[in-house]
Amino acid sequence: MIEEDVILETRNITKKFPGVIAVNGVNFKVYKGKVNALVGENGAGKSTLMKILAGVYTDFEGNLMLNGKEVRFKNTRDAQEKGIAMIYQELNLLPNLSVMENIFIGREFLDKFQMVDYKKMYEESVKILQKLDLDINPKRIVSELSVGQQQMVEVAKALSLNARVIIMDEPTSAISEHEIETLFKVINSLKKQGVAIVYISHKLDEVFEISDMITVMRDGKVVGSGPKEDFDYNKIVRMMVGRNIKDFFVKSQAEISEEFFKVENICLKSKDDPNKYIVNNVSFTLRKGEILGIFGLMGAGRSELLEAIFGVHPKLSSGRVFLEGKELEINSPEDAIKAGIGFVPEDRKQAGLILSMAVSQNITLTNLKNVEKLIFISEKKENDLVEYYINRLNIKTPSPQQIVENLSGGNQQKVVIAKWLAVKPKVLFMDEPTRGIDVNAKSEIYKLISELAKNGLGIIMVSSELPEILAMSDRIIVLSEGRKTGEFKVSEANEEILLKAAIPRSMKIRETNNTIKTS
């Protein structure tokens, strides 16, 4: 690498919080026209470093160099004006405004009457979106767009600010495979325009696909940095956690016994269009001790299938559910829990936890009846139960009374799992159980899932990460556009087979068209 290509550089930067050194003497270079990936566990210091680059934290030790000159941003706006934009995981758009209004928010063009010049705004927006090769109407309301498209609007906004460095924090965590492709295309075109991308992600496959430079962080320090070619998957994981990949997925073979859970013809109608089915006639069985993986692309109806079975949409769903030979009548989550089903949902903040409540209150919420004495909640019973799960799952919390919002993602996820284990389920649904948590916590959760299966629990695990689903499942079913399009023993499955079954037919048609055109 030529040093002239370095646009932004940190020299020996240290940032301390009361008692914690979040970033410790970090040297990090951002190259022009390159994707500079930053990987590391949660708590490794990535976010802190990014916030220093983006002007969120302004009091740090060390030097920040922009184009070879030392700078110190006053705030995020200052950083933006100097060409550094950050796209957060939780997008920062105004959902009720249009795309163009969002792009030019705070910098609206005015006409001679000092009114907003929407015509010019529209034209400028079209220009920017074209530059990114995006097919989004600038007049559309942002809330109508998919998460992936909204992200593109953020990119467009950054570009309109003339950003030379765009920092993307976990940009693919909430978008579909197809949208990831678009994102990567956009990133490549940004590269060509000389924009430097700082790309933070947990997903190492993506990092290998898109990045040019990789920097690995652990415990606030840079433990490895260089061109992509210097790294491989195992090496990065080893650097991140200080141990080997083999210990990562923990799958011990449980004794798989009789079929005890069965669903038939599960359907779920769309809320907006009663003729459209989000889940269409799906049937499957589950054995005791078995981990059944459900794979599908975004929008395949994976979560919705679980929700339909769990009684979340009683008016829109249909189908039959059997447990231990008896047909269940499930019209609400309450019924499902009573019948012995637990459900770790995909989004722990929106659906899994009451963030404002204590760890203990979250764990007992699903099973308060068990800790009651007459009509009152018994503090002793509650504490005993909570202590048990905190120890069992190794939840790191200063006390059971800690507000759950203050825990790390991995520990929050463990709280969600604890609250569902506390109902003593026979069948446990786990929707993306390791999304957005660090590698160590992931590994712990894999181990836990294996143990649970060993104890005779039937587990249904939805995942969009192929390595995860292939490593953990005994059997895998694939959904595409709401239908079951494949069922495989794990010994018969590989990434290619699963992906082929998962790609929607409409997309396949497009693919063949393309081949015809090219041939």
Add this chain to the structure above:
Amino acid sequence: MRENAISLQNYRTYLSKFQSLIILISLTIIVGLLSERFFSINNMWNILRQTSVNLCISVGMTMVILTGGIDLSVGSVLGFTGAVIAGLLKNGLTLTPLGIVIQYEPLGAAIVGILVGLALGLFNGFVITKFRVPPFVATLGMLTAARGFTMLWTKGYPITGLGEKFGFIGTGWLLGIPMPVWISGIIAFLGAMTLRKTRFGRYIYAIGGNEKAAKLSGVNVDKIKLWTYAISGALSAIAGLIVTSRLDSAQPNAGTSYELDAIAAVVIGGTSLSGGKGSIIGTVQGALIMGVLNNGLVLMGVSPFWQQVIKGFVIILAVILDKLGKKEE
């Protein structure tokens, strides 16, 4: 050192826990310094008695607000149930087709009144949970409708002369403590116990904290919400009982704008309007702050017009202080 950060945070929550208590005490001292008549036993009972009506309503309001809702109908429900009780006591209930008049004793009338309040609350809850009408709108409708019922029932005239026996509820003393203070004190105690110690209370916090997660955890969200509105209705009726008994009459416009005092007490007491956070103890302090303020302004001879202005700004100030106390970093 992480523990250090947490203990700092605890210290902050600790402070904000006592925020309203600090305001209450300083307000009491200030008013006491400005008016010599303030610190008398008699006046203290006065304040508590005056606060009791607002407190009854505020306990129900706290529960509703904790779920993330609001109940604007409490003042009208108070007015209507008070009128129902007074009407039953004075005239009995005439069943026209049968030609019978049922006469009521105070206890019977009170029970009917409370049941009417409960029913109106259930109706609020039913409309909100069944038809997904926003609580603000549903209870705003009830605010207007219940006032209309009151006018129909009273024909616009006060119902007076309800008897000494009935007057005991609002003016009597028991073991050296005024009856309204007993009633509101017991209600506040039961309310606090319900919220802190029972499943129902826990579910209320859960719904206000994250309705979707609560539902997925097996909480029957609609049922819990329905009952918070029912409780709010019933407690408004009890407040109506106290008011009617104390005045020995039911005024057609009794309880007008009481919903605002109740919301103010709840909010000053630190309960979040978006739900999930708050407590009855906070609300008790909030109601007392309102009570001390009202009483003090009257004692100091401040004109009623200025009283309103001052009260309004104190409410805003209290909430600003609360926000500042909770602000992180």
